[in-house]
Amino acid sequence: MHRVGFTTTIPIEVLIAAGRKPVDLNNVFITGGRSSQLVEEAEMEGFPRNVCGWIKGIYAAIRESGIRELIAVTEGDCSYTKALMEVISLEGIQVIPFAYPHDRDSESLRFEIEKLMRHFAVEWEGVNRAKERLDRIRRKIREIDRLTWQENLVSGEENHYYQVSASDMNGDPDRFEAEVDAFLLQTTARHPYEELIRIAYIGVPTIFEGFYPFLETLGARVVFNETQRQFAMPYETADLIEQYRAYTYPYDIFHRLADILTETERRKVDGVIHYVQSFCFRQIEDLIVRKKLNLPVLTLEGDKPAPLDARTRIRLEGFVEMLQERGNASFPQSLR
Ligand code: SF4
Numbered sequence: 001m002h003r004v005g006f007t008t009t010i011p012i013e014v015l016i017a018a019g020r021k022p023v024d025l026n027n028v029f030i031t032g033g034r035s036s037q038l039v040e041e042a043e044m045e046g047f048p049r050n051v052c053g054w055i056k057g058i059y060a061a062i063r064e065s066g067i068r069e070l071i072a073v074t075e076g077d078c079s080y081t082k083a084l085m086e087v088i089s090l091e092g093i094q095v096i097p098f099a100y101p102h103d104r105d106s107e108s109l110r111f112e113i114e115k116l117m118r119h120f121a122v123e124w125e126g127v128n129r130a131k132e133r134l135d136r137i138r139r140k141i142r143e144i145d146r147l148t149w150q151e152n153l154v155s156g157e158e159n160h161y162y163q164v165s166a167s168d169m170n171g172d173p174d175r176f177e178a179e180v181d182a183f184l185l186q187t188t189a190r191h192p193y194e195e196l197i198r199i200a201y202i203g204v205p206t207i208f209e210g211f212y213p214f215l216e217t218l219g220a221r222v223v224f225n226e227t228q229r230q231f232a233m234p235y236e237t238a239d240l241i242e243q244y245r246a247y248t249y250p251y252d253i254f255h256r257l258a259d260i261l262t263e264t265e266r267r268k269v270d271g272v273i274h275y276v277q278s279f280c281f282r283q284i285e286d287l288i289v290r291k292k293l294n295l296p297v298l299t300l301e302g303d304k305p306a307p308l309d310a311r312t313r314i315r316l317e318g319f320v321e322m323l324q325e326r327g328n329a330s331f332p333q334s335l336r
Helices: 012-017 025-031 035-045 053-065 081-090 106-119 124-149 156-165 173-187 211-217 226-231 240-246 253-266 281-292 310-326
Strands: 003-006 021-024 069-075 094-099 197-203 220-225 271-277 297-302
Touching (some): 003 053, 012 021, 012 106, 021 025, 025 035, 035 053, 069 081, 081 094, 124 156, 124 220, 124 240, 156 197, 156 220, 197 253, 197 310, 211 220, 211 310, 226 253, 271 310, 281 297
Parallel strands (some): 003 021, 003 069, 197 220, 271 297
16 A cells, blocks of 8 residues: 655544555554664764654655655644655655645645645545544543543553554554453453542654653653644544644644643643653743643753653652652642
8 A cells, every 4th residue: 555654643534535654654663663763873874863753763764664755743743743744855756735824724724735635636524434443442442541640541651552553544444443442341341540640741742762651660651642643533423623723732722722731630640741852842832831830840852763761850850759758739839
């Protein structure tokens, strides 16, 4: 099946309707087992050291995967994407731009989605059929998320994995659905976690290896993975345009914050870990996050794919200890 890569979540319903195999290059980069080498390869090709590790990893993953067609999100994702598109097109890869309108305007979003549909020669009927098929899987992923925070049966890493994989359904919706079904069945035999501290993870997915299991050794568990949950389209919407308007990640921080505030309260979170990526423009948003969240916030920064370093482990230990001492901490507190 013809593969189409993309640099962040896009309306994959269009690709499914067109009979293409969706490939989220972030997932290829981080789960392929060669993430550090991919970053090094990009640097060898000339990518500067002070460019985000995800961009370098995505670039090398595109080359390695042999993908010849790529959808690049030019608005609503990453300030580096336009330059990445230019470098990639030099290699003869076809690049299709897609933009999320900054003001979340329905008509502009419809225009972008229909442009994509024209490129792949599909009609609304097929796209809506694909949405119904994917929504069935997304509902099951929502159940995994509920089992994480409400029944305490799912680890932070499992929660991360199933939600982040929904961005491309691991390239094969039917196989992915079977995997989700088997996991849900497995949770029925589990005993609930009894950790003391409940953590919200916000920001882009971490480039660190072993982040979630380490937190669990400290007696803390992530019960809310903010952006990963967004990639899994957490809101039930009948209309595709509305679905990608409700999706918070490509829009401004205030749209994201409304979701973060609702979910941290609903999930009885004790503290927030805001992950930021070195050299990412989104780091600036940390200022707003800290002003608006009425919970203790630890800001963690990662650069290249690697196991948690000693300094980060110590900071996590300090943060969890502080939360344990405060019990159910409910007033503003920041650690840097
Ligand atoms: S972490 Fe930031 S700079 Fe890196 S790819 Fe994502 S949005 Fe771009």
